[in-house]
Amino acid sequence: MRPLRVSVRNVRGARATELHLRPFSALIGPNNAGKSTLLDAVRLFYGSLTWDPARDRPWDLTSEEAHDPSWVEISYVLNELDLKELDLEPGELADDEIRPLDGDVLTVRRYLTGDGDRRQGDYYFIPANEDEAVVATGWREPPSRLGHCVYVPAVTSVEDxxxxxxxxxxxxxxxxxxxxxxxxxxxxxxxxxxxxxxxxxxxxxxxxxxxxxxxxxxxxxxxxxxxxxxxxxxxxxxxxxxxxxxxxxxxxxxxxxxxxxxxxxxxxxxxxxxxLRADGEPEEFRWILFEEPEAFLHPAQIVRLAHDLRRIAGTGNTAVTITTHDPKMLSASRTPPEALARVHRPGAAVRVTSPSPLQVTATLEDVRTRSLYTRAAHACFRDPAQAPPGDEENRVLYDLDPRRAAAFFADRVIVVEGFSDVAVFEWLDARGLLESLGPNLGVLDAGGKYELHRAVSTLSMFQIPHVVLWDEDAPMKDPGTSAERRAICRDRASLEALRAAATVPGATLGAVRLHGTIERWLGLPEEQVPAWKALNLGTALDETYGDSASVVRPRVEVLLEVIHTLFDGGDVTRLAARPAFAGCLISQDPAHPATTVDFQAEIAALPLPACRCAAATQ
Known part of the structure; x- marks a missing residue:
């Protein structure tokens, strides 16, 4: 057994909130966003927290909403043992809308306030595929098979x-x-x-x-x-x-x-x-709710605790849901983006961006198809498409390191192609030059231009506003050579994949494709040894940024102005006409014009008898 979904109605700021869960899930968001409210909703469901109308009933209900009930509904996936315990038959509870794996889904709702003939505090069974058909169960307490939750608050006394x-x-x-x-x-x-x-x-x-x-x-x-x-x-x-x-x-x-x-x-x-679980697997399901496990801990202890929490969630009879402000906790626990839920509060109501299993499955399939297409571009579409190595296709992004994980805590994100771009923005950030772009800005390294579409799909799934910055390879090749034609082909493929990924309104706000690498565009020497890139880029920026004869400072300033304008929805036409952007591609919305590439058909037609680089130059 494990929980799949939590729906909350009229509990504090959670007016109409839905949260999708994995065995290990993390709620992220700023202070006072509502993360604790969602954990408390689970505790109210299990009865480990007593309903207090003065504390838990929304204070801003209108007169029309005054009689709307407050309830918490949880859906669980059940195995054969669970079905036997609850005296249910296999297939009786199937719910294809929310089931991510084989098994039946049991949905139980607890009414925290009464609603007609539904008594306050009672639990009701919600049959699958029936609209609001609530069946009385007679449960005054949750069935023992649903286990109970263990709550660890962020700040409390040792005695507690x-x-x-x-x-x-x-x-x-x-x-x-x-x-x-x-x-x-x-x-x-x-x-x-x-x-x-x-x-x-x-x-x-x-x-x-x-x-x-x-x-x-x-x-x-x-x-x-x-x-x-x-x-x-x-x-x-x-x-x-x-x-x-x-x-x-x-x-x-x-x-x-x-x-x-x-x-x-x-x-x-x-x-x-x-x-203890490893030594004697108990049958009873437990749900650990852990607020800010990183609080007061040394970094080494954070890593150790993250590993242990992940291990507990992997036993099969325990779910772990944490709230956290620490990207290191996410990276150490190997939390994939699809196991995150971004909680924010634009007004009085709590908002949660939590991808459903169906949404994740669809996104993964699109990412996989585009990845095959961009990989085929490496050989200019003359070889069969190769599947990504390992289990890469089974997640939206690669495993999150602390730097990448930090992007999911940001309000705005700059998506960059690789390490050099990150080094430049880290240098600018250390000197306070990124403050004009917003107080909570993140930089996400996609791991290459052919992975930009993957990063954009992930951020779009969480509705995180972002601007994409990457470079062309073709200008760095000798004109007229086969190397240039191949580079043009690859640049085109990465652009089409990006256009196909940038379809969520309000997510991908624009893109800038520089004419060559960011070092070349800034007029800086290009370090070929990755281990020295950050140091040498920083040294070069130190030496040239304050030099009035150098183009570095004016180019940095106009690039930041373009990114700022894209974030704020302004018109970049005037800025795009600057000499610094000659040969560059600046778009307010990479999805328009939308890609005309049929990725499935292109992949199915491989290998092609001749390179299509000539078409790429049109």
Missing amino acids: QTAMSAPSPLRDVMLLAFTDPRVDGFLGTINHGLQGLRQAMESGPVRRLEERLGDALRPWGLSARVRVGELTDEFILGNLIDLSLSKGGSLHSMEAEGSGVQRALIAGLIQAAAQ
């Missing part, structure tokens, strides 16, 4: 994390120990031995106590019953287990330690949970 008599991460981890057959069997043996003691007590002192209490309560028509319980895991956790810290052989309170130790302790609990 280690309490044994109330829900806490430590208590939840310790409960896993009781799923071990040896522990469970030992408890059974003890309780069997205690059965004689219970019988003696119930027939002796307990019976006399009940009689005395019954005499006192008889005028009210009442009687008393005293039960002698068993030794349970709850009793052991609350009374017989204690956690303390030791230093130099002496025990002391955990509250005496700082925030870093607290988060390290939580990390240790998560790691312990991973080990």
Whole structure:
């Protein structure tokens, strides 16, 4: 079992919000965007957080909306064991709209406020493929097969994390120990031995106590019953287990330690949970909701915790959903872009951009087709198209490193072709020269001009506004040579792929294709050794930017002006006419004119008997 989708209606700022989930998912967005609201919605569904109308009901409902109910709905994919537990038949719950893998989908809605004959706090089953056909289930609590959630807040006390008599991460981890057959069997043996003691007590002192209490309560028509319980895991956790810290052989309170130790302790609990699951897989599903796991942690501990969270999510019976402000957490956990959800709040309402499985599948197929096309361009379409190596076609972008991951936290992104472009913009950023482009600007290295369409598809899927900057190879070849013709062919292919990807309104705001590399366009020497590119580019910019005889500064300024104008939707016609952009391609919207290439047909026709470079020069 695992959750696939969370829908929230009228919970704080989440007025009509939908969140698609993977086994490991990350909510990103600025402070006060609504990330905690979405986690709290899951907690309200499970009952680990109590509904408080003063806190949780939207304050800005209109008179027409005043009677709209508040509810949280979660869809789960179920395996055969889940179906048996819920007394359901395979295929009974199939929902092709949201199912990303084989299995049935169970959708359950909990009404946090009443709605007609739907009682507040009750759970209702939503049948597949039926519009709002809510069937009463009689559930006052979620079915045990749905498991429960473990919530780790970003800022809290150590006591809240280690309490044994109330829900806490430590208590939840310790409960896993009781799923071990040896522990469970030992408890059974003890309780069997205690059965004689219970019988003696119930027939002796307990019976006399009940009689005395019954005499006192008889005028009210009442009687008393005293039960002698068993030794349970709850009793052991609350009374017989204690956690303390030791230093130099002496025990002391955990509250005496700082925030870093607290988060390290939580990390240790998560790691312990991973080990316990590996040793004795419990059947019950658990959903870990972890707010800002990177808080107060050293970078090395962030990486370690990210690995452990990813490992737990991979066990198959646990989902992990985090909120984070740290790109390193995303890269260390190997979170692909499709597992991200961007949360923002343009007004009072929370908005979430979270790609659905169907949307991801369609995007991946388009990316794969265009990738085959651009790869065929390497040989000028004279060889069969080669599939991308490894499992590249199974994700939208490559694994995110911290620099690439940072782009998904940005409000605006400049998509560049490669490392040289990144080095130039990092140099400009370090000197405050990018401030005019916006306060939260990102730079995304696509990993080559043939991967620009992949980066654009990814950012467009999350509706992140971006401008594309890349260069032509043809001007760097000798005119009239076969090398120039091949370069023209490849430049054309990358442009057509980019045009095909830039179709989401408000996402790809424009593009600039420079005449040659960015170094050549700026008049800087080109370093051929990748390891020295950043250093030598920085040195060259240091030496030339302040030189009045150099073209570097005026070209940087006009390039930034063009990018700024594209971001703000201004007219770049005047700027495009500057001598600096002779031979360059500047477009307000690369999707217009839209590509006329039929990528599937082009790939199917390969290999061609002759190079089409002549057509590329038309």
